[in-house]
Amino acid sequence: MRNIVLEIAYDGTPYSGWQIQNNAVTIQGIIEDKLQEITQEQVRVLVAGRTDAKVHALGQIASFKTNCRISEEQIKCALNSMIPRDIRIFRVFEVPMSFHPRYSAKKRWYRYIINNGPEPIPFFKNFALWIRRSINIALLNEYSDRIIGVHDFTSFATLVDRESTEREVYECSVTRKNDFIILDIVANSFLRKMVRTIVGTFLELEKEQAGPERVTEILKAKDRSAAGKTAYPGGLYLVKIFY
């Protein structure tokens, strides 16, 4: 048996997220379906980051186990020829059987893009959150500094089970490029909707020109209602998983 990794990019706009669901078009659903046709086996695809509906990925990592003898290059070509063009498999390679895309991952890098200008750029409707008012990047970076390190992120997450709520954020920074604001965040792992809740909260705090100590207070509250809204999914990109 082989353990095969897929490196995947996708435009999440038309999909109900990664995870397979009944009566919904999902990326996992499409890929499992086509891998079953290719391998003629029952295939279960594991993934590093279960992105939500409309969230994009540049370097998603998925894996599946198979007894088939089709080469990695053939799997890549066959799969790409069968799936929609807004989902692309960029690399296929074999890894040790012990590799698990989620449990083996050491760090995840997500990016959130804001279109910050007097009018939204029409071509970015599905690819960035639009905000008209001028955003204070320096303040967003002060907020970012407050979440770096090990913290309990209960306030910034939609909890789905009793998993640990402690995470380590290694990097969080905000930059401007013309009419775009880019927030990059790297952590050992993320709780559900954590990046979007961080972004939504930072934007609400920035709007009221709150001091960065407010971020620390929200973290300490360990209560989702202490934070702000979950930001628009179309602005979020899973950039890279580090192993």
Next chain:
Amino acid sequence: MRNIVLEIAYDGTPYSGWQIQNNAVTIQGIIEDKLQEITQEQVRVLVAGRTDAKVHALGQIASFKTNCRISEEQIKCALNSMIPRDIRIFRVFEVPMSFHPRYSAKKRWYRYIINNGPEPIPFFKNFALWIRRSINIALLNEYSDRIIGVHDFTSFATLVDRESTEREVYECSVTRKNDFIILDIVANSFLRKMVRTIVGTFLELEKEQAGPERVTEILKAKDRSAAGKTAYPGGLYLVKIFY
């Protein structure tokens, strides 16, 4: 009465083109509908280029006549607040009553974008035609040279009425930028589907490595069946109208 011009950009992906139709969402339909709400008048919007379904625009020009006394800036703000974010009005200004967006136009600039790489970039599914095989740009430029000047473009058009079929192409050139090939074409005006038929034909000729004299032969045939297929609409952009 005033004659008001709108400068418009749109992502054509979700729309059935510019022109108003029953039971279809069109850009003209949306804009006329909202202008009627704003002006409280029956509004008829004229346009420079009636783009087809899925075709995009960066600098579309439309106009309408009104007796209302709302300022241009207010019209722009009101309209932008009422229409979807993938359609944006960038400028609104008054022009003499004699101005007609189509008849007054001197030149039109269209751009066609091809994603030319081993795999399509997933985020460009609706914004470029994808072609895997390596394209010979020099040959496309030789073809382009053959259509510059005054010609009867019957072979490259879907004819809808008995209008004149002679057009003057001022510029036509092809450039490469990384995995993208960009064809820019400027003419006094275009016949229906002319740019897409030129692109589709050039790509078929390039695939068979045909010499540029073939383009001249196709022009001379004055027969649509002499040319190639109409290329995918999502790669086409109306860039600018010159007056």
